[in-house]
Amino acid sequence: MPEAKRIDGKAFAEGLVNRITRAVAELQARHGLKPGLAVVIVGEDPASQIYVRNKGERTEASGMRSDTHRLPAETSQDQLLDLIADLNADPGIHGILVQLPLPDHIDSSAVLGAIDPDKDVDGFHVVNAGRLAVGLPGLVPCTPLGSVMLLKDQMGDLTGLNAVIVGRSNIVGKPMAQLLLAESCTVTVAHSRTRDLPALTRTADILVAAVGRPEMIKGDWIKPGATVIDVGINRVPSADPEKAAQGKTRVVGDVAYAEAVAVAGAITPVPGGVGPMTIACLLMNTYTAACRSAGLDPAL
Ligand code: NDP
CATH class of the missing domain: 3.40.50.720 (NAD(P)-binding Rossmann-like Domain)
Known part of the structure; x- marks a missing residue:
């Protein structure tokens, strides 16, 4: 039997990111809309810091706005929820991602549940899980x-x-x-x-x-x-x-x-x-959320 075909996710992801980058430029040129992604990290976990830096760089490289909120490990749950509320209300931010894991004193599900489902680019909110289950458009993990x-x-x-x-x-x-x-x-x-x-x-x-x-x-x-x-x-x-x-x-x-x-x-x-x-789809979800916020078709 011949050897299995190697599915090149790296090449496919590069092609997808190129399509997103072109679509982002067009969205800005035609509609004056620049998709914005806010990434929130609490604490100093080295692996999470690397992921977050990488996400920020990739977001900017695709022409989107990238905001990173680095909070100290002792941040209280209420302080984090206040930040989420601000980001939910910010019209320049279309995607919000809270880097997991969170410190033990913070209830992750309460934090993820506080994100506006239409900005939930990780797709972890129960509303998005429900939309996926019943076949409604939402944001998918x-x-x-x-x-x-x-x-x-x-x-x-x-x-x-x-x-x-x-x-x-x-x-x-x-x-x-x-x-x-x-x-x-x-x-x-x-x-x-x-x-x-x-x-x-x-x-x-x-x-x-x-x-x-x-x-x-x-x-x-x-x-x-x-x-x-x-x-x-x-x-x-x-x-x-x-x-x-x-x-x-x-x-x-x-x-x-x-x-x-x-x-x-x-x-x-x-x-x-x-x-x-995974990162290519994060960019795609941010683009999708931005388009939907303006009533535009997010098809690439
Ligand atoms: P979880 O630990 O949340 O879930 C693991 C699942 O595997 C559970 O449902 C568990 O069953 C099941 N499982 C564990 N041991 C066995 C076993 N011996 N036989 C059968 N099933 C078993 O992991 P995640 O879903 O978060 O991640 C899975 C993997 O994917 C990890 O390696 C993670 O690093 C990777 N990952 C990769 C990503 C990427 O970007 N490529 C992104 C996210 C994750 P039970 O429910 O019964 O405990």
Whole structure:
């Protein structure tokens, strides 16, 4: 059997960002509207700081306004809620993203629930989860949205295909299930209590791994020719024992790529698969929110 096609999420995301950048320029030229994204970070978590800096740079590079609000770790929940209220009321801000995790003394769901659903570019607000579930236009979580874009680009019409999603989180697994149901797939969602997971995953024409366990899904769990979307991002010790001893790490997915590539028809690599789509979809959601705020069609 030939080796699986490598789904190049990085290239697809670059193309999408280019389309968004052109659309943003046109929105400003024709309607005087510049999409604005506010990113809020509380505390000094180094990984979160890097994510936030990256989001700000990418937002500006696409021609949008980017505001970053860096708050100290001791910020109270009320202070954070006051900032959210200000951003909700700011007509120059169309997207609000609160970087997770928040410090323990802050109730994340209260904060996410305070964001205006029409500015909720992460798509985590219950109103957006509800809109997705009943098929109303809303803002869809970026990682599953980007994953489905890759699937449609790769496979075209997904109607009638068996999709198995491993993972049922609110940010990946569940919205992924809703999106694939909307594409008329037959969807099964597996989780830590699923019985005989390998037998289930072997029924999948589309297998989505969103577990957070390095290389858990083995080659013989995959139906020959299936399309595999590996959402997982796991940092593990370097494969080179000498480098590992120096504390060097590498990033792997939830799928054992070297085995899977010999069985699957197509597969996203980690890194370079789903990851780049997440930030591209954040920009797309910000553009979408800005267009809708002015009653314009956000189609790219
Ligand atoms: P969560 O930890 O919130 O959810 C993990 C899910 O996997 C849960 O539903 C859990 O089941 C299930 N699970 C855990 N162990 C097993 C097992 N042994 N067998 C079957 N199911 C299992 O993770 P997220 O959804 O937030 O993220 C999943 C992965 O995706 C992570 O690696 C994360 O880093 C990555 N990620 C990547 C993004 C990207 O941009 N590419 C963005 C977001 C996440 P149960 O509900 O029963 O506990």
